[in-house]
Each structure stands twice: as structure tokens, then as C-alpha cells.
Amino acid sequence: MIIAERKPLEDIKQMIAQYKKILLVGCGTCVTVCWAGGEKEVGILASQLRLAFRRDGGELETLEATVERQCEKEMVEELKDKIQQVEAVLSLGCGAGVQTIADRFEETPVYPALNTKFVGMPEREGLWIENCGACGDCFLDRTGGICPIVRCAKGLLNGPCGGTNKGKCEVDPEKDCAWTLIYRRLEKQGRLDLMRKYYPPRNFQAVVRPGKIEAQRV
Amino acid sequence: MTTGVEFLPCIVAFCCVHSAYQAADAAGRMRIPYPENIIMVHIPCAGRVDTLHILRAFENGADGVVILACHEGACHHILGNIRAKERVERANALLREIGVDGRRVEMRTCAPNDGSRFARVCHELEEKIKELGPSPLRKHA
Amino acid sequence: MVNKSVLVLGGGIAGVASSLRLAVNGFKVYLVEREPTIGGAALFFCCKATEACNQCSVCLVPEKIAEVKAQPQISLLTNSQVAEISGQVGDFSVRLIQRPRFVDPEKCTACGVCAELCPSQPNKAIYLPSPQALPYAYAIDKNNCLHFNGVECNICSQECPFGAIDFDRSPEKIELSVDAIIIATGFDVFNAKEKGCLGYGRYTNVLTGLDLERKFSTQGSITLPSSGKAPQNVAFIQCVGSRDVHIGNGYCSQICCKYAMRFAKLLQYQHPETKITIFYMDLQTAGKGFGEFYQQCKETIRFVRGIPVEISEISPDELEVKYEDFIEGKVAKEIFDLVILSVGITPRKDSSNIARILGINLGEWGFFDTQDHLDSTETNVEGIFVAGTCHGPKDIPESIAHGAQAASKVIQTLAARGI
Amino acid sequence: MARSFKETLNSGKFVVTAEVAPPKGTNLKKTVEHIDLLKERVDALNVTDNQSSVMRFPSLGTTVLIKECGGEPILQMTCRDRNRMALQSDLLFAYTRGIRNVLCLTGDHITVGDHKEARAVFDLDSVQLLHLVRTMESGKDFSGNDLDGGVEFCAGAVVTPEADPIEPQLIKFDKKVQAGAGFFQTQAVYDMDNFKRFMEYAHQVDRNIKILAGMVLLASAGAARYMNEQVPGVFVPQDLIDELRSAPKGTALRKGIEITGRLIRQIKEEAICDGVHIMAIGREEVVPDIMVAAGL
């Protein structure tokens, strides 16, 4: 699931400083689940912006809308009449959402209110961690289901670096060293041979940016 | 700063039905006066207040917002007052981001049969908001 | 619907709990209460929360009373006492005497007009028994009201917008026939004056736990009775009237250690600079979450093992407490500006008379005795049960549980006898 | 011309190597002094490659300098700063300047250095780098194209004998040996029993693998405590720390040298491994004293 986080208010204010009337668009899927861009956050950000503008002596009129998925052209189409009434759009979707709106309504400037961070999962409610780097060449079959590319700071494929200490990573003493976790799981499953094999360097161009997938006709 | 006419702060109080509302009744029965300009919005539990409600209260011109909940460990719904405290902290952060004094949002606790404490809390709140002055977020004339 | 009826004698928290449990299960309940309002002693206790709740359970009482209000099955007979009871289980006939309240609870809306106009000093003759009273109506205190002391005054009855006040009411006899009886007549606080050497009643700054409850629930804080200043150095003395065979109380009242520590915490929350000492024999710190509470108390409160034997007043603000300090092994003297006697629970003075009326026997220390110790509600008379502190010391949740147990035993006994 | 490091390794002599850290600039004066001081005394001189991700004068440049001064350099290469193309072209250049020894390292993470926002490459890791060197020696580049003029190196790697947990390290050690590592220089070791246990394992994997025990000079008790807490996989026994602490004021360095000397003499006499790699980080000038203290 895509995890995003709201930009600081200062940055958002600068983006829309010159506008009097804007439309805030939320997205009902990933960013709702990670509490960043759902209908509730749209309401809170709109209210905060109105207060901020009033604090600086100005006035801001806001329209609010939340589409089911911002990365679908048909769903973004529903914003048509609201967009006509505003000078700019502030999108609370992930990067894909912002660009779907920008591509569809080219005459109206579209601004991102969130920073799309990573593909991840909730460790507990309110705390999300990255556990997939979308590298295009999944390695999980060889490590018992723990991704070294994302969860090891250096993305190593052949075992831990010299910097691991008591199972923790050199970069952050709180973070587990992925290879220690892999070692323990493979040992538990009796599949340490997987760790003993040599793995050649990764194909870093497995996903030529920007990625594209052409599905066979269904 | 108050130009002659005495600044009367407008405070919105989200009152939990299980504690603050009954404490207000108890204060009433003991005829203990407290400031009139506290607008009491009743909620089934302190956990029902959303950060949006707090911000909207400021948009409508409130000078201070308070959530009056049960004491910690005495909430009918166990976690209601703890959730409310987290939301007040978030509202504080949002207000500071806007450049407004975060102390305008606060959470206080009281017991349903403690009328005198309810009145005391209301007076303290009014003093504090008077000291902070009118909210810069009021609608312009 | 069940056409069985039960008499619950005593409207304290235990009686209320029994009545609620019976009413919800379809029983008709006559809740008889001596005072003008139900709620018993606990209704006048104060909330002992500091920044967090300290689990004193006092706020459960108004909650349960609100539930009684919502139960049409329960009819309240306040200001009344039992005169005579006869018959056996399934067919008790009860004669009650109801002292006049002079205010009709059905009509009175507690609007307060009468109290404003009442001329009697120092406190009004017509009053609201408590902010959370039920029935929520005013009552007239006969010996304080001018009307009954030879003065032609009926201002309140004329001014009452609802015509609720009627002076010429006389005590009424009420006859009832019920299937079972639950006695929940509660307790009396130990009269600290019996311990003359501790100076209660003689020295202004020696108070009991009950005085603290009253002061906190009315004023919300405590000041020295002698000077009105905030207390600097407070002493709590435990086991006053409990665990003392000489005065006939060979039992632990169970609640004094708990309320003493909660008061100590509340006092220090309001006046952080106050130093507090608790003199104890054996600290009763068992109970849900109370061990952890005691650990917190240990950080800020001084505990001294040894019960003081004598208090003498040097000046109203200086009380010299003489006690045997086990740690140093010598008799020590210390000055405090406020001393609280943690008085315990004792049987009601009129419990022997009630026992006579009902024909049930009293236990060793004057509480009502129960059949076999395993079932702590059935008395020696079948169909008569006991609930709450009239059977022995209990705190509020335990009284509620005991009341519910009595109610459950009533349901089972009557079900067993096919009534 | 000094004997090649490979011959020294195979000669069965007790091999001693040391380390030289290039400057953060172009003033090579001190580096040349260190090279001249040590080039005769030790069998080979390691040159660190942006150690702890701190940008410095390049390792390749320093090894060429050592060659010019007549020393036998070991080129250290990390995978942090160069991708597989840059690594191969650097190796071709090094070979042409007579550099025959290379130490393959994964390298510290970019965020522990002084260019925390730089892009870390890590195209390869140390094991893959060893495979790269072997592939080039077979006359092909890493994509299988023929080289016009080949190379030939004595490639080595590092290992942490007292890492916690140790098993993953040992698995990686096997991989490096299978990848053709000619020699190993270990992380700092002080507890000889632990090290002996590691050596037994190492000889099980490959009888004639050459291992040099890493010797880091302890300048004070504080430095020893720092090593224990901060440096991964290093375990300084308490008695050494006490020994350092009990040393009178100002003589802690002398005590450090004496300890390192004693450890080297023990390794030599008990033939625990094939030699030592002396790391006197920032105090290259005392290496001769250590060697004297070790009776080399």
C-alpha cells in the first residue's frame, strides 16, 4: 500500500499564496488508510488553511471533494464542475493522483499536499514501515520472505556487512539488521543453503524508470 | 489591548455526557455561578471529538476550546479521554503551525458529582483565555 | 410479568443495588428509607480524584440512583421506618410509619423558590437533601421550621408555584404484603468521641474521615478549621474504633486505610507542600490496583508503624501527638497542625431493635449474622436477607456486589418455592 | 624493488602489513613520510578508500605513490562510491601502474560519513567484487566482453571474527573464500581464545587460506571502552581495559603499544594465523615501536 505524509503547512501555504478559491481533493484508498489524504484530513487541512489565511489577514475560500481513487481518469472526471469554479487544485492524493488530475485538467494548476514516501505496511495503528522498494526483480524467495533490498540499508544480497552489531543495523541502532532476521528465519526453516548461495549483482534496470507494464489482452 | 469594552472571551467546551454535563448539573444545583460565555457542546464521550470540530470552532470565532472529559481511568469507554488528549495535542500542533498560541486548546477532566471543581475549571479557563486575548482567527468585520 | 414483591429496608448503595437487580427481573420493590433521599452515606462522600481517578467508586452512587429513577417497578418510601413485621416467606405483612415530608415529591420540581424565601436562620428549614437526591424534591426540617415552633409562617407554601407544600401532614401508617425482605440498613461511623484521649470534639483541628468527606464535597478543598489556612503538616491515625477488642470492635473495617491514602494523595495534589504522615498498625493494601497506588503513595507520604495513644493541644494550630515509634523503639512526640482520625465502620445503633422486629440474630460484633458463613446473605429467618455494610464492613463496589447477591438469592429462593 | 605481497604470503613468512590513511586534501607530505617510514619494515601497506565514508585523497592515487616510493601497496576498494563500470576501469588502471594487491570491501554507509546526502551506489557488494576481479583475470569484463590486455591480482577481503551473531558472518566468509579471496585481514581482535575458535573454523573451510589478524592500537582506556560500545564486532576484554586504566598518567600510549606488541608476539609464537595487519589509526609513526615491542 502506498504510504504518504502531509507536507508542512508552510510549504502548502507558499504554493497557494496567490489564490482566493481552491479545491482540495482527497483520495479514498491508500492515503485514507494511512491517515494522510482521506476525507477527514481534507476537512482538517481545508479548515487549517482557511484559519492560516485569516491569521495573515487574507481570506481563502475552499471547496472539498474526495474521489474513490485519484489515479483513475473516470473518477477524476467527477471533479469537472468543481474545478471550473476554482483557480487551483490542492490534491491530497499520492503522486499518481496529483498527476492524473494535472493531466486531465491542464488549464488549472494542481499542487501536491502530500509527500509520497514508500510502499509499506502498518506495524501498528499509526506507524507505517517500508518493506518493499518496488525494485522490479523480487528477491523474497531467496530470503525466506524478508526483503534485503529495502530493509538492509545498503541493499546487500550476500549476507550482512561488517557494521551489524547485536542484530541491529549500523545506520540506526533501533533498526533490525535484515540479514540477521533472514539468518534466524532460514535457520528456523532449515533452509540456510539459500543464504550460502552466491547471488550476482542485481539488474538495477529491471524497471526502466518510469515503469510501464503492458498486460496481455484479458 | 481591550479597547474600553471588556473583552469577553468566547469559549467552546466539548462536554462529555458522563462527566462534564453532570458536573454542570451538580454545579447548578449547588448554585455555584460560572462564566456565561462558555458554549457547551454535548458529546457522548470525549473520544467523539474530532480535530476538525476543534478547528471549525476556531473558524467560527471561538477564542478558546476545551474538552471536558472523565478522569483518566474513569472513562465509561475506557479509552475515550486518552483519545481526546491525543487529539488535543494534534490540534495544538496544527494551531502552532498556523502561528496561534497552542494553549487555546486544552483538555481538563472532572468527575460527575464534583460541581465545585467544574465551576473552578470554568473560571480558570476564562482567566487564561482573557490573558491570551481575542483570537486572531476571528472573522474580520 | 412477575407478580412478586420485595421489601428492601434501607436506601443505601447496597439497597439500591438489590432493588435494581430485582426490578430489572420483573419484581415489584418497595424501597424504604429513613432519610428524605436514598443514596445512604456514600451519597455525601467526595470524589477523591487528583489528576487521574483513584478508584474510590463514589461516583457509582449517583449513577445507580439515576438507574433507580428509570425503574417504575421501584416505589420509594422515604422518611419511613419499619414498625412491625410478621408472616413468613411468600407472605410477610409489614407495617411502616412514614414521617411527613410536608413536600409532595410528585409535585415539587425543586425550583428553589421556597428556599430563597424561607426566613429561618442559620440554615433554611426547607432544603434539598443533596444535589443528587432522589426523590429530587425539597423537604422540611420540622424542628428548624418556624411554622412548627409557634410562628405563623407559611411563606413557602404560599409562594410555591406548584402547590407542593402542605404543613398539616401527619405520620402515616402503611401496610404492605411482600414475598421477601432484604435488610440493607448500612452502618454508623465510629463515634471518635469515645476515644477521649485523641481529643476529637475537644480540639478544633482533630477531624474524622467523615468530616473530611463533608468538607471536600461542599467546599472542594480543606483548610484548618482553627485558622482557615492551608494545612502544612497533617497526620492520619488509622484503626480508630477498629481492631480494638476493648471497645467491642474486634474486626478490621477494611476501608479506612484506603480512604486515608486517597485523602492523603488528594491533599497533596491540592497543596503540594503539605507533609503527611500516616500512623498505622497493619496497612491494608490489598485490592484491585491498590498495591500500585500504595507504591506511589510511599514516595510522597511518610508511613509510621505505631498507633498514637494521646493527642494534646498546645495551641489550636499545634497538636502534639504522642506515639510509640517501633523503629526507634521509644515514645516520640510530634507536632501536627491537622490530625485526621480514620474512623471505621460500626453496626447501627438501632440494629438491635431492627433485629428484634425481624427476629434475626446479631453476630459477635453487632452486625446482622448470616446462616452459614458461605452464603453471606441468608439470615436465620427464611425469606429475610441482608446486604451491604449492615452485615459487615464493605467498600462501595463490594456493597453493590453483596446487594446483587442478596437479590439473586431472593429470586432463587422464591423460584425454588414456586412463588 | 620489494618482494610482491603474493610471494611473501606463499613464502610462509610471518606477514606484517600496516595501514596508511591519505589526507583530506593534496598535501601528501605526511603520507610520504609514513610510506618511507614503513615501506621497508612491513610486507605491504594498505591504503584506506574514503574510510568511514569521509571524503579523502583517493586510495588509487596513494597506492601509485607507494609504488613510486618502492613500497608494496594493497589497494582497498569499496562498493559505496563506484558502480561496476568504474570499479573495472580503476582495476585496469591500477594493474598498469604495477599494483597487484586489492582488498575488496562493501564499505561503510554514506550516512555515517561527512557527505550524508550523497547517493550511495552499492551496485555490488564485497563478494560480488571478488567475483568481478576473478572474471577480469579470465580475460573478460563483467558483461562477458573480451579484454584487450588482461589483469592479474592477489585479491583479499575482510572478516569480523567476534561479530554478534557470528554465524551469518561465517556464511559470508565461506562465500568470499569460494569467490577466490587470496587472503583475509580481520577486524580488531584482542581475545585470543575467541580468535583461535575462528581460526579452527577458517582452516576447516580452506586449509591454505591466509589470514592476518587485525591489530588496532588502544591509545587509552577511553578508546578501549569506545571500541567496545561503538565499533561493531569488537570485544576488548575487561582486564585489558583495567591494565590501560591503571597505567600512570601520560603513559597510556606506551601501555597500548606494549599490549599490541604482546598480542602480536603471542600470535607469532603460537602460529595462530599467518600474520598481522597493524592499524594504528592516526598514529602511523608508532608502528615501528609496535613491531619492536612484538620482536619482529
Add this chain to the structure above:
Amino acid sequence: MDEVKIGVFICNCGDTISKSVDLLDIRARLEKLADVALVSIGHDLCSPQAQQAIRKDIIDNGINRVVIAACSPQLYGDALANLVEKAGLNRHLLSVANIREQCSWVHPDKDKATKKAMVQIRMAVDKVRLQDVVEQAEVEVYKDVLVIGGGIVGMEVAIELSNLNLRTTLIEKEANLGGRLKQFAALYPLQVTPEEMLTSRLKQVTGSENIDALTSAGLKDLSGEVGNFTAKIRKGNEEISRNFGAIILATGYETLFLDKVYGFELGDNIITQSQLEGMLKSPGEIKKIPQSVGFVFDICDEHSRISTPSTLRNALVIKERFGSEVYVLCRNLQVDGAGLEKLYQDVRNKGVIFFKFERFPKVLRENGKINIQVEDLSMAREQVMLSCDLLVVEEKVVPHQDFATLESMLNIGLGPRDFYQEDNVHLYPTSSTKSGIFFAGNCHQDLDLGRALTDASNAASEAYQLISSGKMRVEVERVVVDPDKCALCLTCLRFCPHDAIRIDYEKKTAHILDLACQGCGICAAVCPAKAIKFKDWSDDQILAELEVV
């Protein structure tokens, strides 16, 4: 939605409110508000005739939303809701403004009080305009109760329920019922002996056809909500699935000997209370009658109601049976149970010597004897050396081992020291955070035998009260999830304090269990997609009320 017509009924409470609140001015201003069809001021709304008049007004003017501005809803709340219902409206289309206790009684200044009363009534009008109908319904519920734990408390609960003729299933993980009762040597201060009590309870349990006792059985899985729980019970290797209306946990406690705290291991002359009780229970086991016995407690667990009574009991049994010397060392005697103080006096009169310590006593083993060095407070801190040939030490009271798995299955939260039941006043004495699940005995509180039996009876009657009628009244969809908006993010499920939310994977939405929901509204506030609507306190109602600021 038919056109909204609001009726505002203001009570003057016998012309007392109009003394400090200008009701006529308020009425004038209210009549101008949109959707307000009728504003009437009554003398006393609580009187039966006034309520008749209101009902007539509602029907005549076709009012479909009612605002009552009078005294505290606590006093007449239900009566007013019934009134609205009798007038043909749903009882949720009512909003009350308390202009007596919270306005005229506390604000002496007339125009300020009038202004506040106007604000209060305006908010009630704005709120009632958006209030929804919430139907009430009666739901069939199972009249069976599951009792987990077959100790004395579990059996007592089952017996009580069967006397109230409710069917119960009693499951016990051991091979036979009785639990701790089988171990006790005596039950002082109660006169009855453990054997008598055990046999009487077993007879009643096996005798009653209402009780189905399953031994060496455990709960494997639980689903559903109050009124219809579905429990999978594993007995031996077979699995039984049954439905229940309520569940009562009586899993009791276990004891643990903490040698690190005591600083020495057990041996043949240092044993724990449970071991001593085992020996006293079967005298044959005692190889040598101990001449002097020492009891020591209050070291590893200072606040338990278990160590004092069991020590006093066993000291008395030893004194009576063997007449040996008995010493008791402790810090505080927990005698706050019925009859315990008297037991303490009896034990002392029988010659048992008590020592109170502040610092822990030192215990040394020397050639078969145990020497205890304690600084006795009652003799002015004098060092006292005791020697005895048997030392009985206390064990720490801990929850039964698989409390964690059971808790995660039932999802009811843990209280202090990992015992059940959160430490919250409103749950006392036996309720859990989830309606329909209750606790009895030492699994949630520290109880001596007398209190445990009261607890058991109370838990049984709580369950009886809940499901004995076989039906439960429920507010249908008072809190409802809009499936289109729900993003299945599970936030509401994780935040609900009463575990009243489930995920409906067919309809791809969260689903609120009406019976289990206790109406706190936390889910509505926390839902990131604003998909949850709490009909009595919805977001738009609260925001509408805030417009008055």
C-alpha cells in the same frame, strides 16, 4: 425526507426561569428561525396535563422534530422520550436544552443568561434538524451461559445460574473440577471443611441437568457478540461448537515461587505454602513431624489477600494437629476480610508468635536447621535469632498461564499485574469492557473466599439479568458504516474500546455490531474516510451546533 417541522417547548418551571431568562424575547427570536413551526412556553412541562398538551400540539401541527428547553434531561429524559414516542415520533427525534440547572440557576445577570439560553436552544434546534430516526428492535438471544474455569468460583457461578434455571456449560482444563479447593487443608475463618464444601458443590453441579460440565476442555475460538457468541470448545481431541448469550470467566490464579527474591532454593526443610497444604492434606506424606515451623511472607508479594489467610489457616492447623512451635514473620497482616481479625486473635491465643519486620529477614541453612535472623519491630529493632526445622515461604500470585491466549481470543484487555478487567471504576465489580462477558473470583481481583463467593453470585446475576428474558432491546443501526466510503483500513476496529466492530469481507466494509456497541462514537471520530455516521451525534450535527459560536 419530509419537510422538517420543529416544535420548541420551553418550560418556565413555575415562572422561576423567567425571573432570570427573558423567555418572551427568546420565543420571538426562535419563531424567526427556519423550520421552526411552533414555540410554546409552558408553566411546568413535567406535569401530566402539560405533557398531554404537548402531545396534542405535536399531532395538530404535524411536528416531526421536538426541542424541549427545560431542566436537566437526567430528571425527565426518559419521560420526555416516551412522550415523543406516544405522539407518534421516533424517540431519537428529540433534543433537550437544559436552561435551568445550566443557565438560569447559575447566571444571575439577566441579559447574559437570556443570551446563553438563546444559544443553548439555538444549538438544540440546529442539532435536532439533522437528527435521524433510529428504530428499536428486540433481538432473540441465547439463554445459555459459558463458564470458563471449574474451580470453586466457577462451580458456584454454574450452580447459581442453574438455580435461576439458565443452561450453563462449565469447562475446566484439568481432569476434574474443584481447582484450588482440592488443595486447601482448612477454610478458616469459615468453619466448614474443604472436603465438605467440595462434595456439596460437586453434588449440585453433577446433579443439576442445567449444567453441562466438560473437564479437560478449553476454549479454542470465540466469535459473535453479546447474545449470540459462538464458542469452539476443545475437549480431548474432539471439538464442540456451541452458542451462548453470555460468558463468565472464573479462571482463578496460580502461584509462583520466586527464588531470586528469596535468595535461596527450596529444599526438604524449606517449602512453599502449596507444598505445606499438600502435606497437611495427606498426613502420610509427612516423614518427620516438625518441632518448630516458621512462616515468612510479604517478601515477593506485599499486597495479596492470599498469603495472610493461608498462613493463619495453616499455622492454626499445625498448632492443633502437632502442637509444634510456630513463628510468623511478615510486614503487614492483610486482615481486611470477614472474620480474619478474629482468626488472627485465635491463632495468637493458641501461642503462635508474630514478628513484624521492615527489612527482609536473613535465612541461613545450618545442618538441617533453618536459622532466621530478623530485626523485630515490636521489640524495638532488636535482632532476633530464630531456629526452626521447617520454613514455609509464600508464593507470588500470578494469573493462570494461558491468560494471554484467552485474552487475545476474547479481546477484553488486561488490568494491573496482568489480571483480567481493566482498572476502571465503571467496570466494578464484575463487568468487562465487552458487554456480555463477566469475571468472577481471583482471575480479575484479589479476593479471599468470602468475597469470591459474593463475586460469583454477582456475576451470575449480571448474566441472568442480561439474557434471562431471551430477548434484548437494541437500537438498530444507531452507528452505521457507509460501505461505499469505507476503505477497510481497520482503524475503527483497532480503536473500538468494546470490540464491537467486525469486517464484512463480502460487502467489503466495516460493520458495527448493534448489540455490542455502547455508543461512544470513537469510531466515528477516528474514521479517516468519514464513513461512519453516529445518528444521534453525527459530524454535521456537531458542526451545525458550532455555527452558533
